[in-house]
Amino acid sequence: MSAGDGALAEGEAWLFPGQGAQYVGMGRELLARWPRARELLERAEALSGLPLRQLCMRGPAEQLRRPEVLEPALVALSLAHADRLYALRGPPRYVAGYSAGEVVALCRAGVLTEENTLRVAVLRGRILQRAADSLTGRMVSIAGLPLSVLETLVADNGPPEALALAGLNAPDHGTVSGRPEFVRAVEARVHALGAQVSEVEVSGPWHSPLVAHLGREVLDVLDSFCFLPPRLPLYSSVTGTLEEDPRRLRVLLAGQVAQQVRWQPLAAELLRRARTLLEVGPGHFLSGIVRRAAGTSHPREIRAVERPGGSLWPRSVLHG
Structure with a gap:
């Protein structure tokens, strides 16, 4: 179908x-x-x-x-x-x-x-x-980049035990979760690529x-x-x-x-x-x-x- x-x-x-x-x-x-x-x-x-x-x-x-x-x-x-x-x-x-x-x-x-x-x-x-x-951690939502690009950004900006692509939301939308310093590094790269970042209003680095x-x-x-x-x-x-x-x-x-x-x-x-x-x-x-x-x-x-x-x-x- x-x-x-x-x-x-x-x-x-x-x-x-x-x-x-x-x-x-x-x-x-x-x-x-x-x-x-x-x-x-x-x-x-x-x-x-x-x-x-x-x-x-x-x-x-x-x-x-x-x-x-x-x-x-x-x-x-x-x-x-x-x-x-x-x-x-x-x-x-x-x-x-x-x-x-x-x-x-x-x-x-x-x-x-x-x-x-x-x-x-x-x-x-x-x-x-x-x-x-x-725990100290953050989650951010990223719109406007393919999930494959987000996967690369996460892999390049923090260790896998402290930074994750937490959500595959849509073909060009994902959620990143992890320790604040590594999430900030991803944010900087995302902004440089012209995509949108917004805070997920939660209390921990879930997922x-x-x-x-x-x-x-x-x-x-x-x-x-x-x-x-x-x-x-x-x-x-x-x-x-x-x-x-x-x-x-x-x-x-x-x-x-x-x-x-x-x-x-x-x-x-x-x-x-x-x-x-x-x-x-x-x-x-x-x-x-x-x-x-x-x-x-x-x-x-x-x-x-x-x-x-x-x-x-x-x-x-x-x-x-």
Whole structure:
């Protein structure tokens, strides 16, 4: 099936965002209009012991991006968006998540229960918080250079244990993660080549070897949760392909925080298979990079369900 073969594409792909998608005020309209959103966020607050709604609404941004806050808040709001979208449009045909968003994708595919999804988000956030408190690192997003050029820049400007091409986002878009001095060296080269660099608003050098030690700790936590076979096609952002084995899904999720995000091959596959691709959660990063991957002539509908500022798409009013 070719990328332009719209006659063979079917259904919707729901894409769930990860850390870096957050902004102060995220979920404002969703929380005001959809009671299930308030319920989910309250449950995440109870599990985390943190004032998640207050931090989502008022910030400050530095507190909101702390993993112990952001992971449960983002997962709860993305679950609520998915719940609302299901009520309006029915189930998706495919699901995938970027980094932390993969926890939500597992839930919507039936691999994890909703309660366990919230618990995993809280526990994963605490593990990442301890790492963020002890590590120094940065992540930057780079637009306008082929991934092959980014691979060379990363290889030339730091040791592999401290600098990584953390995300393959689109053919000309990637994420770099590592120790600050090596990330700055890459930035300088990127600026010299006339490409764009933007900070990823996270608290640690995720998806790099600097956090490889977290995999064992996350796996120990995940071993206490039941993983079921997915009930619909689920794409892994670690492999970029469909995954079905619940044991493998557990291992992939555990190691994911240190692994490269292979979003570009995943998006290419979904652009062939799905008629509509929806970013289901706060922000519009994923819909943006999928549009880059699709190109201007691609026939697919690509949307974000929460626009900047928190306004919702579609505008239909539901009362939960």
